[in-house]
Amino acid sequence: MINERTLILVKPDGVRRSLIGEIIARVEAKGYSIVAVKMMSADRALLTRHYAEHEGKPFFEPLVEFMMSGPIVAIVAQGNRVIEGFRNIAGTTDPTLAAAGTIRGDLARDQGTKVTQNLVHGSDSPESAAREISIFFPELV
């Protein structure tokens, strides 16, 4: 799709480690456009909507607590195949196994916590992207 959009989140671990610039730089260096950026504190209601697919899983409550542990940065990036492309430069969920050269592979590791801390979120499909952008950027929809 021309001008496809995705939702990226720099999670609290990324903000705490001062990696906002590094993460945005990688998205821009790949060639995608940043069309919106917002630093915010996500509350439980917003995170429960965002992570609805994970409700009931053992890591759900730790995930919500972690995502409320500090500010996050919500980003909308745009470009052909950006959904797939950002997932590729983010790397796989488990940072121990994420490929070198990816955000998670280069910059994150296992912290021994109940929820995997892996610096970033990226939408996984066009449907997820539309839903998640409307949650974090209702003003864009």
Ligand code: DAT
């Ligand atoms: P991703 O963020 O790669 O799309 P996901 O949507 O399956 O992964 O899960 C959301 C987040 O929850 C993920 O970034 C880290 C955490 N998580 C996922 N699976 C987990 C597990 N089995 N144990 C602990 N945390 C997990």
Ligand code: MG
């Ligand atoms: Mg996911």
